[in-house]
Amino acid sequence: MSSAVTSVPYLDLTTEFSQLQEEWLEAIRATGQSGAFILGPNVKAFEAEIASYVGVKHAVSVANGTDALVLSLRALGIGPGDEVITSPYTFYATSEAVNVVGATPVFADIFPDNYTLDPASVKSLVTNKTKAIIPVHIFGCPTNMTEIQKIADDHNLAIVEDCAQAFAASVGDKKVGSLGDAGCFSFYPTKVLGCYGDGGIITTDRDDVAEHLLRLRNHGATAPFMHSEVGYNSRLDEIQAAVLRIKLRTIDDAVAGRQAVASAYAERLAGKVLALPEQPGWGGHAYNLYTVRLKDRDACRQRLADNQIGSSLCYPKPLHLQEVYSGLNYQPGSLPVAEHASTEALSLPIYPGMPESHIDRVCEVLFQG
Ligand SMILES: Cc1ncc(COP(=O)(O)O)c(C=O)c1O
Numbered sequence: 001m002s003s004a005v006t007s008v009p010y011l012d013l014t015t016e017f018s019q020l021q022e023e024w025l026e027a028i029r030a031t032g033q034s035g036a037f038i039l040g041p042n043v044k045a046f047e048a049e050i051a052s053y054v055g056v057k058h059a060v061s062v063a064n065g066t067d068a069l070v071l072s073l074r075a076l077g078i079g080p081g082d083e084v085i086t087s088p089y090t091f092y093a094t095s096e097a098v099n100v101v102g103a104t105p106v107f108a109d110i111f112p113d114n115y116t117l118d119p120a121s122v123k124s125l126v127t128n129k130t131k132a133i134i135p136v137h138i139f140g141c142p143t144n145m146t147e148i149q150k151i152a153d154d155h156n157l158a159i160v161e162d163c164a165q166a167f168a169a170s171v172g173d174k175k176v177g178s179l180g181d182a183g184c185f186s187f188y189p190t191k192v193l194g195c196y197g198d199g200g201i202i203t204t205d206r207d208d209v210a211e212h213l214l215r216l217r218n219h220g221a222t223a224p225f226m227h228s229e230v231g232y233n234s235r236l237d238e239i240q241a242a243v244l245r246i247k248l249r250t251i252d253d254a255v256a257g258r259q260a261v262a263s264a265y266a267e268r269l270a271g272k273v274l275a276l277p278e279q280p281g282w283g284g285h286a287y288n289l290y291t292v293r294l295k296d297r298d299a300c301r302q303r304l305a306d307n308q309i310g311s312s313l314c315y316p317k318p319l320h321l322q323e324v325y326s327g328l329n330y331q332p333g334s335l336p337v338a339e340h341a342s343t344e345a346l347s348l349p350i351y352p353g354m355p356e357s358h359i360d361r362v363c364e365v366l367f368q369g
Helices: 014-034 041-054 065-075 093-100 119-124 145-155 207-216 238-248 251-269 297-306 323-328 336-344 356-366
Strands: 058-062 083-086 104-107 130-134 158-162 182-186 200-204 221-223 290-293 345-348
Touching (some): 041 058, 041 200, 041 238, 058 065, 058 207, 065 158, 065 182, 065 200, 065 207, 083 093, 093 104, 104 323, 119 145, 145 158, 238 251, 251 290, 297 345, 297 356, 336 345
Parallel strands (some): 083 104, 130 158, 158 182
Antiparallel strands (some): 058 200, 182 200, 290 345
């Protein structure tokens, strides 16, 4: 007789929805009754709450995290002929945004244990065409922003933080999103702070950038039916803003929940995997993903799948070697740390409130081979 199988989802969004649904449905009802569906009171209040949480003067919401990056680059005047240095070890949206504004991404290598940009590699790639750096706080891990800032200061470069996976992560006593010219967040449902659809926001201390972003997200309009430049229709939905406001109230508990799962994994996996995710000395990790390195990664992943345990390959092919960038002529071996990571990294299930029995089960199956 076979024993009951404990299946473990990669993440569980439905339990949280069940807990929030009454409040959210009430907010939808109130929105419907008000008739204010676009750029209404929830969006305005949410922007103020995010600015306060991140510790900046302005927060401008947009339709998704990709648009947050695109509009930020546009607002900073980056376009054709410019180079932007970023990570090859991220979701494609990061470098795609650089291409969307007509600039060229230049990929720097990463640190092996926390997957964030290695400032020494960034520094070696600065040319007279470089206009910006996009550090990616990948998996929830903050980048070494002190070193990135030094490079930006020395060469007069803008910094656009990609905070899509790192809501609530910090560097020293500052939150990510407050450390550059613009901080770009995604509220895709799987993120640390996720909505029930698509959403994004840009945080900035710069009045000029905020003012430009407000125009860009609304068709480049300076006043109703008056347009000064080509913009976008990129606005956060009032109903998504409502759920985000509800979730923001308890975000610190949610992040503490992720950190508790990360500690439980670390206790069980220390010394048994090639590398645990590093908690860097310069900041606090938000653990959007829990990514370990394994010698026989693909076999481990298959074994997890055979036992109904979710996992994700973040990331199987670094961006500089993707077909879309074949024209940039990167060769295998050009960014060895990122390339090596792509053969060993596996992201395990993590979400606030993940039961301890599920953490045990993941670890048990991982080492059954
Ligand atoms: C690092 C990173 N940057 C940007 C994005 C784009 O965000 P969105 O999916 O909201 O457009 C994502 C989302 O997956 C991401 O992980």
